[in-house]
Amino acid sequence: MNGRLPPGDPGAPDASGEDWHPETLAVRRSTPRTAYGEHSDALFLTSSFLQADAQSAAARFAGDEEGYVYSRFSNPTVAGMEMRLAALEGTECALATSSGMGAITLLMLGLLKAGDHVVCSRSVFGATIKLIGDVFGRFGVECSFVSQTDAAEWKAALRPGRTRLLFAETPSNPLGEVCDIAALAALAHDCGALLVVDNCFCSPALQRPTSFGADIVMHSGTKFLDGQGRTLAGALCGTRELIEGTLLPVQRSAGISLSPFNAWVVLKGMETLSLRVHAQSARALELALWLQQHPAVARVHYPGLVSHPQHALAMRQQSGQGGAVLSFDVAAADAQQARERAFALIDATRLCSITANFGDTRTTITHPASTSHGRLSEQQRTAAGIGQGLIRIGVGLEHISDIQADLERGLAPMA
Numbered sequence: 001m002n003g004r005l006p007p008g009d010p011g012a013p014d015a016s017g018e019d020w021h022p023e024t025l026a027v028r029r030s031t032p033r034t035a036y037g038e039h040s041d042a043l044f045l046t047s048s049f050l051q052a053d054a055q056s057a058a059a060r061f062a063g064d065e066e067g068y069v070y071s072r073f074s075n076p077t078v079a080g081m082e083m084r085l086a087a088l089e090g091t092e093c094a095l096a097t098s099s100g101m102g103a104i105t106l107l108m109l110g111l112l113k114a115g116d117h118v119v120c121s122r123s124v125f126g127a128t129i130k131l132i133g134d135v136f137g138r139f140g141v142e143c144s145f146v147s148q149t150d151a152a153e154w155k156a157a158l159r160p161g162r163t164r165l166l167f168a169e170t171p172s173n174p175l176g177e178v179c180d181i182a183a184l185a186a187l188a189h190d191c192g193a194l195l196v197v198d199n200c201f202c203s204p205a206l207q208r209p210t211s212f213g214a215d216i217v218m219h220s221g222t223k224f225l226d227g228q229g230r231t232l233a234g235a236l237c238g239t240r241e242l243i244e245g246t247l248l249p250v251q252r253s254a255g256i257s258l259s260p261f262n263a264w265v266v267l268k269g270m271e272t273l274s275l276r277v278h279a280q281s282a283r284a285l286e287l288a289l290w291l292q293q294h295p296a297v298a299r300v301h302y303p304g305l306v307s308h309p310q311h312a313l314a315m316r317q318q319s320g321q322g323g324a325v326l327s328f329d330v331a332a333a334d335a336q337q338a339r340e341r342a343f344a345l346i347d348a349t350r351l352c353s354i355t356a357n358f359g360d361t362r363t364t365i366t367h368p369a370s371t372s373h374g375r376l377s378e379q380q381r382t383a384a385g386i387g388q389g390l391i392r393i394g395v396g397l398e399h400i401s402d403i404q405a406d407l408e409r410g411l412a413p414m415a
């Protein structure tokens, strides 16, 4: 027993529905209602839970009796968010963490030891490269960084007996490169390793990595799951054995837990996830097509475009959608001009928010080389294909014409 099961009647209407569609699970999958019969999910803003007596407290702390004891271990609102996310990802369990990076930290702490080896795409989010490569490198975990798209490089990097994890992010941030989840899962399993997929860009509304063989799905709930830029959150989704058997005990000690309030925000955010992601993805495709023909734009990176090198794979893995994040290179003669033009374009916007987040209903614009990937060395950035003229757009829910007009203000003088 792990103390995570919610008390109450498991047959209550919102706790059932094994055969419901994802859209229904997103609004109906919840922990049972309290005795007050609240319609919206309750927020349990409490750090600890009363125990009936000393004997029962001892049994719950020892894990011999189900029940909540302390919110670092478990909390009903957090459990509700975990249930809903697991239902959407199609996994047995989910474990919420304080942020997306917190989820990767917990993953590494829970599954690896000194001497173990990880293979990771060199195109993943900058902080992920720092954390897996540098921080865990100091604790004796080695990492080989490989091409996002060339499965042969992943295979060549495997060290049988030592490689424990393959870590992929697809589509990648910010270039939208797509890796073949099924191919990487087969490589991982042949070598006795697990495949972890960061599913931030698509969210389960578009992509369920475990249906292609991934073992663990990682989330930054800060992105589409919340969807309105309100809170940091993260999660790991997988089998009960991995999540509750292996990772939960480590979280209990490490304290990388999600606040009930933040869990509640994400829980409510997920109710509109599918509608938002589909609408934002449709706008992103329209914007990508427009940018592609713009004379001031050198190249657009968006898996929804037929010209994208992994377009066919993306359509198979991502429910036929490109997602709501795209990036593009402004046309320029050299790196210095590229940076100046990228900055000028960002500064010319009045609608797009100049901020590094994405997955928000508000369109965001950022210069990855100096923000999200600014801590990487020039060599790491070049290897990841992130140039000085690259701009990333997290497409929101504004009218597409308004977004285009906002970008045109900066692009027109460069054309």
Ligand SMILES: Cc1ncc(COP(=O)(O)O)c(C=O)c1O
Binding pocket: 099, 100, 101, 102, 125, 128, 169, 173, 198, 200, 201, 219, 220, 221, 222, 223, 232, 233, 234, 357
């Ligand atoms: C792809 C990806 N993974 C992980 C993270 C980290 O998530 P968080 O900011 O919630 O820690 C981010 C943040 O931007 C991201 O873009």
